[in-house]
Amino acid sequence: MRPFDPRLLRYASAARWFLSVGALLGLAQTVIVIAFSWLLSQSITLAVTGASQTDLASTTAALAGVVVVRAALVWLLEVAATRGAAQVKSQLRRQVLERVSERGPDWLSIRASAGVSTLVTQGLDALDNYFARYLPQLLLAGISTPLLILVMLWQDLPSGITVIVVLPFIPVFMVLIGQATQSVQRRQWESLQRLSTGFLDLVGGLGTLKIYGRDRRQFARVRTITEDYRARTMKVLRVSFLSGFVLELVASLSVALVAVSIGLRLVDGSLALGVGLFVLLLAPEAFLPVRQVGAQFHAAADGLAAAEEVFAILDETETETETETETETETATGAAPAEPRAASTPAAAPAGRGHADAGALRFEHVSIRRGTDAPVHDFSAVFRPGELTVVVGPSGAGKSTLVAALQGFIPFDGRILLNGVEQTPGTPRPWLAWAGQRPGLFQGTIADNLALGDASVDRGTVTRSLECAGADDLDPATMLGVAGEGLSGGQAQRVAAARALYRAETHDCAVVVLDEPSSALDEAAEGTLVAGLHRLATRGRIVIVVSHRPALRDAADQIVALSEVAHV
The missing domain is CATH 1.20.1560.10 (ABC transporter type 1, transmembrane domain)
Incomplete structure (x- = not known):
């Protein structure tokens, strides 16, 4: 010391x-x-x-x-x-x-x-x-x-x-x-x-x-x-x-x-x-x-x-940034990257869309490395406005890793573009609304949880967001305890999805991502949520859902399948 x-x-x-x-x-x-x-x-x-x-x-x-x-x-x-x-x-x-x-x-x-x-x-x-x-x-x-x-x-x-x-x-x-x-x-x-x-x-x-x-x-x-x-x-x-x-x-x-x-x-x-x-x-x-x-x-x-x-x-984050910069420099000068142990490949994306892909979210040859593993390797896909896209794949295929890269939380190789503009790791994502596998609720009213970080609460948008998420039976004025105490698992999950929908509407987010939003929902609640996501997509937004549930797969306009592939 x-x-x-x-x-x-x-x-x-x-x-x-x-x-x-x-x-x-x-x-x-x-x-x-x-x-x-x-x-x-x-x-x-x-x-x-x-x-x-x-x-x-x-x-x-x-x-x-x-x-x-x-x-x-x-x-x-x-x-x-x-x-x-x-x-x-x-x-x-x-x-x-x-x-x-x-x-x-x-x-x-x-x-x-x-x-x-x-x-x-x-x-x-x-x-x-x-x-x-x-x-x-x-x-x-x-x-x-x-x-x-x-x-x-x-x-x-x-x-x-x-x-x-x-x-x-x-x-x-x-x-x-x-x-x-x-x-x-x-x-x-x-x-x-x-x-x-x-x-x-x-x-x-x-x-x-x-x-x-x-x-x-x-x-x-x-x-x-x-x-x-x-x-x-x-x-x-x-x-x-x-x-x-x-x-x-x-x-x-x-x-x-x-x-x-x-x-x-x-x-x-x-x-x-x-x-x-x-x-x-x-x-x-x-x-x-x-x-x-x-x-x-x-x-x-x-x-x-x-x-x-x-x-x-x-110092740790600065060292990681310097290492990433050196890796990018080596790649640009022709140094061959190490062979990954695991890889993921999407279902073939439709080609020849031309101008129809305006405003789309593109993943171009995205690879994500964590230590000696590469859970995502050479991933390319197009997510278009007005479509509900469901990302599926077995555990460990890199679905959550892909979402983390989209959020800008982890570095990656390749490019992520929204409407032709490249999105780099660590930069703000004002165009993104997201709900994770864990609801992440806090002490306060349901309305305050939906308007997370906003200076004021739009009561009308709160009501509409809860309806789209199948949570219209919940009173926005209901006071929650620490970590959302007072709600069941399914109710908390619907409130988390409603929060993403609220942010998408109030901040005009172009992309909405939900990670396993219906894992704790019954069939009726899941059907209501799927209908709400379809309505959100028809308003011109890109809606991406990571899920294993058959109901969401059946309702998808596009399915992107990730699979583990071993390299010998």
């Missing part, structure tokens, strides 16, 4: 702003500290030597002014740190969410979604301590300490040399303590993620556990994970308090060495009182930033651990 990760500057421009402002404020604060120490030592010297009240009053007034300025600079540094932390957190959260959106559910399925949620919420919130406490002290250690040592060398060479000799002991202890803290903090962060993931899994499967009478057995599991997190948190606190004590002890002994040296030379008259007081006041200030860096490192450890995971996600 590095004290400062340069990737923070690359992914958060607000961090560069904060470092610039923090460096200027740190320099000004150092100058004020020097002025404060000088004026205070002069005030004491004047009072001891019996100077006039006029001279003493002017020096005291200047000292009071310096105190006010110093307080203002400390306040400004805290304000800059707070605003910098808020902006950096917003920028990092936005980039992580953009990456999740770009990579899609296929990428998120290989990561713990609860861990990602914890990371972008509570994890990044820990950056407040990093910016408000740790980073300002790190800046002061790099700016203030060297300047103060130079002033001490200029005023009293022995004291300056003493500080230079003893100062490195603090970083040595910081490194040793930091290594222990890093290990403890990392385990504590992993324990928090296990707690979050385990609790989310428990809530998601609570219905199944209760049916099988295994719900009470989870009490012990949750208690064990919670106790583990509590114990690790207390261990982190013990290490933090112990390290703080060690750093304070080392710094106090170092200042004591300077004080003893100055005291002895004041007694024998080899050092002036004003100079001795000035250097003695500067000595703690020279040690303070370095000491605070070690003490505040523990407060910032949570934020640093979370930031490292954020950078890992962002």
